[in-house]
Amino acid sequence: MSFKHKLVSFIVSLSLGTLFFLFLFLWIEKQIVVEQEQAATTHLALMSTISKDIQHTLERLDRLDDPVCSSEMLLHMRRENFLSIFIKDIGYSDENGKLLCTAGLGIIVTKSMESEPDYINNYGAKVWVNKALELFDRLHTAVVIKHNAFNVVIEPAEINKFSSMGFDWEIVFNRANHYKHVSGSNNLYVKGIVGRVNLTHAYQFQQCDPESSYCVALSLSAGEFYEKNRLLIAIIIASSFFLTLFLYYFISFKINGFMSISARVKRGVKSNKFFPLFQPIVNIQTGKIVGCEVLARFEDNEGKIFPDEFIPKVRELGLSWEFTEQLVEKSLLRLSESGIDLKGFKVNINIFPSDVSSGKVLKIIDLPYVNDHPIKIVLEIVEDEQLTGKEFANHLEILVQHGFLIAIDDFGTGYSNLNQVSKLSCHILKIDRSFINAMEGGSIRSSLIPYIVQMANELHIDVVAEGVENIMQHQALKNLGILNGQGWLYGKPMSADDLCPIIKHFKI
Known part of the structure; x- marks a missing residue:
């Protein structure tokens, strides 16, 4: 896998791993907010309950018509005190x-005068948040709420019942945007x-109760947050790391598969991306271009993938005919x-050859441009499989009957021989370039060329020499009477636009 693809795998896997970490981290933060919302609701519900209880108690006391501080009044006051959950004294x-x-x-006898209240609540009662109590010789403080002549004492512990919910907190009274602790x-x-x-520096949530005008704030410092969730955060970090590692190898595996040659x-093939180039075939005797491969x-x-x-x-992919069909159509279209x-x-x-054996090659008869095109189509069979079988020969015969010429490509390197070729509907033998390259060294392999030419002539089969690279090889082949040649001496593979202009003017 290239550095580019490794970098892509790393960036994608790291990004996904980071997103996974952030998602879970934000989930933890969300749970903190949910807990704070629940705690805020609980605090405000308690404040609302206390407020209503006190309000109802004071309203009942205000309706008393007993003499001031008489035994009857004191009895009623003690009854109300007993019935209330939150009131400690009246x-x-x-x-x-x-x-x-x-x-x-x-x-009691007291000379203390009433001080200014800390605030006036929603139903007009005066509230002292931290008032010294006569009952304890002014050594203990509590919340005192007074309406008209009666007042009630609330123990701060009643309000602080939920202080152990794991958050720092504050309750304030808000009236016309004036806040009182x-x-x-x-x-x-x-x-x-x-x-x-x-x-x-902290996770903080605030909520207010419009009916009672009390608001609550709950806060958890960043340090407390990490301390509270350190194990879970450690698990998330480890999970994110292993997820990133897994994704890197998984993505790399997928990219390798996606970028494989297969x-x-x-x-x-599926997207019709293969394209044709054309290499001239020259009549060695006249020097004219007579065809192309x-x-x-x-x-x-x-990048490129080479034919080999x-x-x-x-x-291997079983796409041989789809591949051939696309190439035939593109080639004939561009030449036309x-x-x-x-x-x-x-x-x-x-x-x-497998398409010949299976009969798929017969589809070429009905392809666009094939029947209406003035060119002569030569079908070259790659000599890498045994050219045997009754069906194989029958299919070739059908192609010949429809005007196609048959050539054996790379002759001399595969399974076929002249005796076998004589049993097929074959018109052309293309001598493999290895024979031509051996000519200059005078090897035994090159000495076989005259015999191949002689036997081909006896079978009325034309011969094309492949891989002609220099004028010396050209001249030797000409002297042997070989009709056609193909190779870099005559032209490298080229586009149709480059081939067509030189067809009439080419000379060797």
Whole structure:
């Protein structure tokens, strides 16, 4: 796998692993908010319950018509005190604010005057958040709420019942945007915000109750958050790391599969990406171009794949006929668009022996441009499989009857021999380039060429010499009477646009 693909695998896997970590981390944060929402609801519900209980108690006391601090009044005060869940004591003050009696102490003598309340609640009662109590010689403080002449004492512990829920918290009273601390950590509440508060150092949530005008803030510092969730965060980090590692190898495996030659070839055939180049075939005796061989080429975004790599893959994938059909149509279309008179011009197209055996090759008879084209199509059979079998020969005969010429490609390197070829409907033998390359060294292999030519002539089969690279080979082949040649001496594989202009003017 290339560095580019490794980098892509790394970036994608790291990104997905990071997203996984962030998702789970945000989930943990969300759970904190959910817990804070639940705690806030609980706090405000408690404050609402306390407020209603006190309000109803004070309203009943206000309706009493007993003499001031009489035994009857004290009895009613003690009954209300007993029936209330939250009230610890009830007192009665005169019009000047002096406390005259309480449910707990009875009639008392005090010179203390009533101080200014911390705030006035929604139903007009005065509230002191931290008032010194006469019952404890002013050594103990509590919440005192007074309406008209009666007041009630609330133990702070009643309000602080839920202080152990794992958060720092504060309860405030809000009236017309004037906030007064009631209980909890002072100055924790951020004024004017409902919901989550964006703080860099803490997770904080705030909620208000419009009916009672009480608000609550719950906060968890970043340090406490990590301490509380350190095991879970460690698990998430480890899981994210192993997920990233797994994704890297998984993506790399998929990319390797996607970028393999087999996959690229398969996509190339399915998307019709193979294209033809044309290599001239020259009459060695006259020096004129008489035909060409169609050579398949392939290139995608990842680069080129050479024929010796993609041809075996086409066969393995069972796409040989789809591949051949696309190449035939593209080749004939491009040659026909050239505008040059190609009557009698031979175009050699390679076909797979397996397609001949199966009969798929017969589909070429009905392909577009084949019947209406003036060129002569030569079907080259790659000599890498045994050219035997009754069906094989019958299919070749049908092709010949429809005007196709048959050539054996790379003769001398595979399974076929002249005796076998004589039993087939064969018109052309293409001598493999290895014989031509051996001519200059005078090897035994090159000495076989005259015998091949002689036997081919006796069978009335034309001979084409492949791989002609220099004028010395050309002249030797000419002297042997070989009719046609193909190789870099006459031209490298080229496009139809490059081939057509030189057909009439080529000389060797």
